[in-house]
Amino acid sequence: MEKIIEYTELYLYNNALVxxxxxxxxxxxxxxxxxxxxxxxIKNFNRLKAFNDDIDVDFVKAYLAGIKDEVETDMFYLNSDFTTSNFIKSFVGEMRFSDIVSCKTNDDDFIEKTTKLLLKQDFARHERLSRDEEIKIVKNLVKSSACNYSQKSLDGLYGDTINFNFIVGQYCVKIFDFKNRESIKKSIASVKTWSYNAGEMKKGGKYKTVFLYSISENINEKEFEIVKNILLENTEHVMELKDGVRFLIQESGQECAI
Structure with a gap:
């Protein structure tokens, strides 16, 4: 059965104003x-301490548990007028929800899979989605929210064929998976090729390139910075997978509204 599921992410900002x-x-x-x-x-509160070492972890745990109780406890299900937009609008300041995303899906595991994508670092490696599963859920999230999604091939400037993972509106998307230091070293040649392809798209003027990546927390930051700078040579849109999903959904929504 096809379902419509809304989701919104709760973000903690280091400084809500600036x-x-x-x-x-x-x-x-x-x-x-x-x-x-x-x-x-989240369950891995070491990530929270790394993000803000002054934060009161016990308070945050209780705060998150309170949200869960309010959302899921049977008593609150008596409120048949519940809407996501009304619930989240009272959250302001340093902890607030993102814009709501609405998706059509037939997948009974949609919530579990999307959680594993958006809170990836909270799961042990053996519990995480595979690269193919990640790409599939990203495609489904974007496709269900976009008005102009395709997986067609594009023509390069010299009559060659360029195959991105998918295209949504004016954006052609390529996804990278940087698992470890060795995978970053091996990817240099491929990254240079795709940066060149992004340059061709830029010259053609019809499409903009978006490079999305998933990354291990144990990679060498200097080596990854080299890869990232190569990708940034011909596009300003280089971002982590979960951030890219939201960017593409928001951009495609704007195009649909025009």
Missing amino acids: SKECLCMGVLFHDTTTGERRFNS
């Missing part, structure tokens, strides 16, 4: 077809 630096603390899901509501939050 900083864009943030950490995803949890994801609120609302199945508007069945009425099911779920709030999945």
Whole structure:
């Protein structure tokens, strides 16, 4: 059965007034077809301390547990007028929800898989989605929210064929998986090729390139910076997978509204 599920991410900002630096603390899901509501939050609080070593972890744990109780406890299900937009609008300041994303899906594991994508670092390696699973859920999230999605091949400037992972509106998307230091070294030649392809798209003027990547927390930052700078040579859109999903959904939504 096809369902419509809304989700929104709860972010903690280091400084609500001036900083864009943030950490995803949890994801609120609302199945508007069945009425099911779920709030999945972080469990690895070492990441929270690394993000802000002054924060009161016990307070945050209690705060997140309070949100979960309010969203999921049976008593609150008596409120048949629940809407995600009304629930999240009272969250302001350093901890607040993102814009709501609405997706159509037939996948019974949609909530679990999307949680593993958006809170990836909270899961042990053996629990995480595979690269193919990540790409599939990214495609499904974007496709269900976009008005102009395709997987067609594009022509290069010299009559060659360029195959991105997918295209949404004016954006052609290529996804990289940097598992470890060795994979970064091996990817240099491929990264240079794709940066060149992005240059061709730029010259053609019809498409903009978006490079998305998943990355291990144990990679060498200097070596990754080299790769990132190569990718940035011909596009300004280089971002982590979970951030790219939201960017593409927002951009495609704007195109649909025009």
